[in-house]
Amino acid sequence: MHGYQGLAFRTAYLLSGNAADAEEAVQDGFVKAYRALGRFRRGAPLRPWLLRIVSNEARNRRRSAGRRDALALRVASADRPGDAVPSPEAALLGAESRARLLGAVNGLSEEHRLTIACRYFLELSEEETAAALGVRRGTVKSRLARALARLREDLGEEEGA
Amino acid sequence: MNELEQRLQRLGQELDYPSEPDVAPAVLARLDRRPFPWRPVAVAFAVVAVAVAAAFAVPQARTTILKWFHLRGAIVERVETLPSAVERSQAGGLGRQLSRDEAERAIGFELALPPGVKPRRVYVLGGALATMVLRAHGGPLLLSEYRASNLGLLKKSAVAKTVIVAVHVNGEPGLWLEGGQHALTYFNRRGEFRQRTVTIHGNVLLWIRGQLTLRLEGELTKAQALDIARVIR
Numbered sequence: 001m002h003g004y005q006g007l008a009f010r011t012a013y014l015l016s017g018n019a020a021d022a023e024e025a026v027q028d029g030f031v032k033a034y035r036a037l038g039r040f041r042r043g044a045p046l047r048p049w050l051l052r053i054v055s056n057e058a059r060n061r062r063r064s065a066g067r068r069d070a071l072a073l074r075v076a077s078a079d080r081p082g083d084a085v086p087s088p089e090a091a092l093l094g095a096e097s098r099a100r101l102l103g104a105v106n107g108l109s110e111e112h113r114l115t116i117a118c119r120y121f122l123e124l125s126e127e128e129t130a131a132a133l134g135v136r137r138g139t140v141k142s143r144l145a146r147a148l149a150r151l152r153e154d155l156g157e158e159e160g161a
Numbered sequence: 162m163n164e165l166e167q168r169l170q171r172l173g174q175e176l177d178y179p180s181e182p183d184v185a186p187a188v189l190a191r192l193d194r195r196p197f198p199w200r201p202v203a204v205a206f207a208v209v210a211v212a213v214a215a216a217f218a219v220p221q222a223r224t225t226i227l228k229w230f231h232l233r234g235a236i237v238e239r240v241e242t243l244p245s246a247v248e249r250s251q252a253g254g255l256g257r258q259l260s261r262d263e264a265e266r267a268i269g270f271e272l273a274l275p276p277g278v279k280p281r282r283v284y285v286l287g288g289a290l291a292t293m294v295l296r297a298h299g300g301p302l303l304l305s306e307y308r309a310s311n312l313g314l315l316k317k318s319a320v321a322k323t324v325i326v327a328v329h330v331n332g333e334p335g336l337w338l339e340g341g342q343h344a345l346t347y348f349n350r351r352g353e354f355r356q357r358t359v360t361i362h363g364n365v366l367l368w369i370r371g372q373l374t375l376r377l378e379g380e381l382t383k384a385q386a387l388d389i390a391r392v393i394r
Binding site: 006013120 | 177181
């Protein structure tokens with residue numbers, strides 16, 4: 001449980017849009033997974049199966065709460081321990097670059113934003129992304145392709161402006 | 162991965178998430194709230210175990226689950242019929258044989274034993290479950306120990322008639338189970354899935370001790386098993 005709860009919580013947070021809902025979704029998901037262990041397909045990887053259960057819980061909470069607003073992702077302000085301290089110029093350029101990229105991601109449609117978030121921010125595999133979003137792996141591939149194209153377009157327009 | 166994908170991945174490492182709650186205590190508490198019929202019942206049973214005899218690969222099919230009970234880190238499940246088992250190995254049930262020190266390093270905690278007793282052999286399965294061969298009351302015993310948070314998920318199921326009795330060992334809950342064949346399902350710390358069916362020839366005491374779940378198996382009466390369990394330190 002300890003090995004998966006961090007990733008499960010971050011996934012549930014992205015999907016539910018709310019930390020309290022995410023915590024409940026992880027709890028309920030883990031309890032359901034424990035009780036459904038007998039139906040787990042032998043030889044299958046555990047992580048996608050667990051993420052699918054937790055993600056279902058998170059999506060249900062978002063749906064039942066009638067929440068429509070997109071979760072606005074933010075960059076952490078504090079440097080991570082062990083990070084080298086950048087020069088003020090490098091820090092400013094890095095922050096601008098990150099803010100522009102994050103703004104473009106936050107501007108995507110929800111299905112594209114969540115696909116990008118699961119695949120790249122959470123570093124889930126395509127199979128795990130499909131499990132988390134409740135879609136087929138082919139859908140993940142096509143959504144990623146369209147989302148990346150849209151991001152390139154948006155970032156290109158900004159850079160050319 | 163192209164340059165944009167790499168930038169997205171780096172960005173993901175810098176995002177601001179709420180602090181992650183530790184949900185394990187709440188999850189375990191909820192599982193522990195499952196009603197338990199604390200009376201002797203003749204039921205088919207499942208128990209935390211890796212047994213002496215054969216290990217089997219169990220086909221996928223499951224039948225109706227009639228009743229299940231939870232003890233931290235273990236589910237005892239009563240099912241209508243046990244999946245048919247196919248023998249796979251005569252020696253794969255206990256894991257790798259190690260010295261006691263090696264075993265303790267592998268599982269990450271000190272093995273609990275009755276005072277003055279040295280294990281004759283120690284095995285470790287999946288980096289999480291240690292099983293020791295002891296000798297008491299004129300016969301061999303198996304003492305298995307694991308930390309529920311390490312093993313993560315574990316379930317046993319069976320149909321053989323047996324008696325399940327609720328017990329307490331030094332104030333902590335346990336189960337006394339007699340006889341039967343059962344199937345074991347568990348995940349190790351790497352999240353690998355294993356499923357085995359093993360034959361239990363003796364009786365089994367399963368109980369909680371602090372952070373550990375322990376299992377004692379052998380040709381013991383309930384009183385003998387409880388006497389041993391109470392002095393394990």
